[in-house]
Amino acid sequence: MSIENFINPLNTDWTTWTITVVCAFCVGVSKSGLKGMAMFVIPLLAHLYGGKASVGILLPFLLMGDLMAVRFYYKSGKIKLIIKLLPWAFIGIIIAVFVGKNINDAQFKQTMGIAILICLALLLYNELKSKRNVSDSKFFSSSLGVMGGFATMIGNAAGPIFNLYLLSIRLPKETYIGTGAWFYLILNSSKIPLHIISWQTINWQTIHLNLLLFPVLVSGAFVGKKIVSYIPEKPYRYLIFTIILLSAILLFIK
Numbered sequence: 043m044s045i046e047n048f049i050n051p052l053n054t055d056w057t058t059w060t061i062t063v064v065c066a067f068c069v070g071v072s073k074s075g076l077k078g079m080a081m082f083v084i085p086l087l088a089h090l091y092g093g094k095a096s097v098g099i100l101l102p103f104l105l106m107g108d109l110m111a112v113r114f115y116y117k118s119g120k121i122k123l124i125i126k127l128l129p130w131a132f133i134g135i136i137i138a139v140f141v142g143k144n145i146n147d148a149q150f151k152q153t154m155g156i157a158i159l160i161c162l163a164l165l166l167y168n169e170l171k172s173k174r175n176v177s178d179s180k181f182f183s184s185s186l187g188v189m190g191g192f193a194t195m196i197g198n199a200a201g202p203i204f205n206l207y208l209l210s211i212r213l214p215k216e217t218y219i220g221t222g223a224w225f226y227l228i229l230n231s232s233k234i235p236l237h238i239i240s241w242q243t244i245n246w247q248t249i250h251l252n253l254l255l256f257p258v259l260v261s262g263a264f265v266g267k268k269i270v271s272y273i274p275e276k277p278y279r280y281l282i283f284t285i286i287l288l289s290a291i292l293l294f295i296k
Contacts, residue, residue: 051250058090066103066255070262072201073107073223074114076269076281080104081201081289093197094142098243100198102252103259105230110263111223118220120213124228127187127207131200131229134191139236142196158202158290166283183207195233202286215270215278 050059065083072079083103087096112119186207194200204225208218237244273281 049254051247051254052091054090061086061090062099062251063255063258065100066258067262067265069100069103069107070110070259070264071266071269073104073111073226074219074263074266074270076266076285079266079285080107081199081285081292084197084199085292085295088197094241094243097197098237098241098245099248099251101230101233101237101244102249103255104198104226105234106252106256106259107263108223108227108230110260111219112227114263114267115216115220115223118216119224120217120221121224123208123211123221124225127183127190127204127225128228130184130187131191131194132232134188134193135195135229135233135236136191137188138192138195139240142241152294155290155294158206158286162202162206162283162286162290182210191229194229195236200229202289205282205286209282219270 047053050056054062065086068083069080072081072083083100084096087100090096091099186203190200190203190207192200193203204222208222213221234244270278
């Protein structure tokens with residue numbers, strides 16, 4: 043194997059390779075605290091590699107980021123909240139496995155964008171007015187769980203949905219990050235075999251690229267953790283709301 047093939051296992055042009063490096067860094071930043079930043083990576087990789095192929099490239103990056111986030115915040119997670127949402131998320135994943143080969147990516151992204159904007163509007167109203175924990179509603183939690191599970195299997199696009207759920211519970215900053223870290227670690231791990239066996243979007247070449255860029259992702263994780271430590275509690279919540287809003291808008295961009 044030549045040095046060029048080792049560094050660039052998918053044999054892309056170097057502009058694509060450089061953007062992929064930046065995406066790996068952004069995943070690290072997102073997973074260590076700045077939730078939602080990884081959503082910017084989804085349309086970028088989809089444009090570079092194609093919709094379904096990009097999902098297989100991104101998933102191991104997300105899983106690596108989950109491991110880093112758990113390393114930082116493993117004591118802060120609330121297991122009860124994870125157990126409450128996981129069964130619904132798994133139902134969504136199972137549905138997505140069967141329909142994923144035929145779904146229209148553009149229509150799905152638009153639907154997801156609308157759903158996220160509606161949820162964001164409700165939570166902002168709750169933030170400013172009622173101060174009620176809307177996640178107490180079984181319909182709210184189960185609906186978001188199924189929708190998020192479906193979205194995470196189709197395009198790793200469930201981040202805003204699950205982040206909205208966790209924000210609605212009004213967790214302290216580190217508990218919010220830690221709970222999300224454990225949740226995504228379990229969820230993303232469960233998707234790996236499905237991508238390898240059913241969709242065949244993960245292979246030796248994509249794993250090679252993921253491992254090659256792992257140090258870049260780790261550096262992003264440390265940068266993200268440092269940034270979060272300087273952001274006060276309330277501004278942090280509104281920063282996450284803003285990132286989720288921008289992420290929803292990106293889902294409408296082809």
